[in-house]
Amino acid sequence: MNQTIRVAENPSNTNAHACTVLVWNVQGAGNPTFLTMLKGHIRMQRPSIVALVETHISGPRAQAVLLRCKSHAPWFLTIVYGNPHVQVRERLWTELHQFSAQCSIPWLVARDFNETTSMEERNHGGSDTLRRCTKFKFWIENTGLIDLGFSGPKFTWSRGRCWETRKCARLDRALCKREWRTRFQEGAVRHLIQSHSDHNPLLISTLGFTSQSRGKKPFRFQGAWMTHQDFDQVIRANWQTQVPIIPNLANLATVLTKWNREIFGNLFRRKRQLWGRIEGIQRSTENGGPRYLLKLEEHLRHELEQTLNQIETFWFQKSREDRIRDGDRNTTYFHASTIIRHRFNCIEGLKNSEGDWCYDTSCVKQMVVGHFKNLFSEPMEVTNVRPTLSGAFPSLSTEQRSLLARNFSSAEVYKALKSMGPYKAPGPDGFHAIFFQRYWDIVASDVCQLTLNVFNGAPLPEGMNDTFISLILKMPNPEDVT
Numbered sequence: 001m002n003q004t005i006r007v008a009e010n011p012s013n014t015n016a017h018a019c020t021v022l023v024w025n026v027q028g029a030g031n032p033t034f035l036t037m038l039k040g041h042i043r044m045q046r047p048s049i050v051a052l053v054e055t056h057i058s059g060p061r062a063q064a065v066l067l068r069c070k071s072h073a074p075w076f077l078t079i080v081y082g083n084p085h086v087q088v089r090e091r092l093w094t095e096l097h098q099f100s101a102q103c104s105i106p107w108l109v110a111r112d113f114n115e116t117t118s119m120e121e122r123n124h125g126g127s128d129t130l131r132r133c134t135k136f137k138f139w140i141e142n143t144g145l146i147d148l149g150f151s152g153p154k155f156t157w158s159r160g161r162c163w164e165t166r167k168c169a170r171l172d173r174a175l176c177k178r179e180w181r182t183r184f185q186e187g188a189v190r191h192l193i194q195s196h197s198d199h200n201p202l203l204i205s206t207l208g209f210t211s212q213s214r215g216k217k218p219f220r221f222q223g224a225w226m227t228h229q230d231f232d233q234v235i236r237a238n239w240q241t242q243v244p245i246i247p248n249l250a251n252l253a254t255v256l257t258k259w260n261r262e263i264f265g266n267l268f269r270r271k272r273q274l275w276g277r278i279e280g281i282q283r284s285t286e287n288g289g290p291r292y293l294l295k296l297e298e299h300l301r302h303e304l305e306q307t308l309n310q311i312e313t314f315w316f317q318k319s320r321e322d323r324i325r326d327g328d329r330n331t332t333y334f335h336a337s338t339i340i341r342h343r344f345n346c347i348e349g350l351k352n353s354e355g356d357w358c359y360d361t362s363c364v365k366q367m368v369v370g371h372f373k374n375l376f377s378e379p380m381e382v383t384n385v386r387p388t389l390s391g392a393f394p395s396l397s398t399e400q401r402s403l404l405a406r407n408f409s410s411a412e413v414y415k416a417l418k419s420m421g422p423y424k425a426p427g428p429d430g431f432h433a434i435f436f437q438r439y440w441d442i443v444a445s446d447v448c449q450l451t452l453n454v455f456n457g458a459p460l461p462e463g464m465n466d467t468f469i470s471l472i473l474k475m476p477n478p479e480d481v482t
Helices: 032-045 086-102 127-142 178-183 223-227 231-238 245-264 267-284 291-319 331-345 361-375 380-385 398-405 410-418 433-438 440-455
Strands: 002-007 020-025 049-053 075-081 107-112 145-147 157-159 167-169 172-177 188-191 202-205
Touching: 020 032, 020 075, 020 107, 020 172, 032 049, 049 075, 049 107, 075 086, 086 107, 086 127, 107 178, 107 202, 127 145, 172 178, 172 188, 172 202, 223 231, 223 245, 223 291, 223 433, 231 245, 245 440, 267 291, 410 433, 410 440, 433 440
Parallel strands: 020 049, 075 107
Antiparallel strands: 002 075, 020 202, 107 172, 145 172, 157 167, 188 202
16 A cells, blocks of 8 residues: 655745655554654654554544645655565555656655665565565666665664564665655655654655754866866966966965856856746747847857756766766756765764764764774874784885886876876865866976976975865765764
8 A cells, every 4th residue: 555645835934845754654553652652753853744654543543644845846755555465565566666657746755665675674584585675676776766865773673572583674765756856955864763663763854854064165176167268268377387386276276266256157047047038038039029039049049058068067077977978968867966975975873882873963073083083093002013014025126126216207197197087076175187187288397397396205395285084984874983
């Protein structure tokens, strides 16, 4: 059984994107303790929508969806229950797949799928379970759905009174189409504590659960700038050959920031303005009009096409993809890839040393910083017992040592630069490899001189070795820092 709810706009709400959904397989809503727990969840989590499944009661008490979602435009919410019988459950997969193919507005499907995507999502199972996991994962991808991930306890279902026989699995999840993920970029899922039922409630928020203050955004070179007809001249006019490269880049960053604000402008605002002007011209010339309007429309359409290409480059750069795919414009794909990567890297909460979940941003920061302080701090008394590597590796021959000791050349510097990913993450200066690759004829002598000086023994200039340190998650939905 599955229910689809059409979530409509509430125009009176100023914070129109705020919406949280509480989904719970309650397995009986007639128990007085259930009402107490439900009121507690509603009081603490303040959800916009409450969806209760398997209530085992009828009438007004079974009508769980009570509140309206406050989104700008309609979107679909489907609450599903995957039948324990595989054949019945697979018929539901088919129905949902067909609905997805026909659905043109954002769609979120959530709750008890009664299946997992991998053996890591359960603590039991054999070869038959693995086959079902593979099949379910293929169905998610083939249906065009994205897993929103989660924070909180790893499993959403458990049964058994002792640890030896206790079974646990992540049977409940929230999946969405790309359109939903793009609209609600911070949307997130939290697994709440288990009580009254053998399923954990899911709390879904379209705004996420953490409000992170990122401070002032650092400078980032934008690949879309290179499509502007005057950009090459801006670089040539402001690159100072007599200035060391590090302050040279800092000065150029200041110039480009001002140029972007005053000349290049906001791509998305420009797209809306061009769209509106073209629409206005087409309306005014429906029954004929002066020839100059047709020429103006042609010019504006050309400018709009260029702007759309620049927006595609913008999202391609942020997505960290290796290349722009062939075929149609991939703006939506790159935008969605950027959002998914951002959400994957976002840490909503972690377990502290006592095993309690912590979702407060400042608390999570303290836990992470404290962990790495302890990790990279070493008692003074053990500094003299480090193992040595003497004799652990074969010695180099005279010829090999001579080959390694030879002087570097400018050709080697350029070869190394060309091997870099054009839009891979830059350092604190904000300039990606694409900048040096594109304007090598301008910056070559300064880059080569600095590089060769350092390799030949010159001291590193101040700031040369500065870098950003980022935590890279090795697994989705981590429970602790380790």
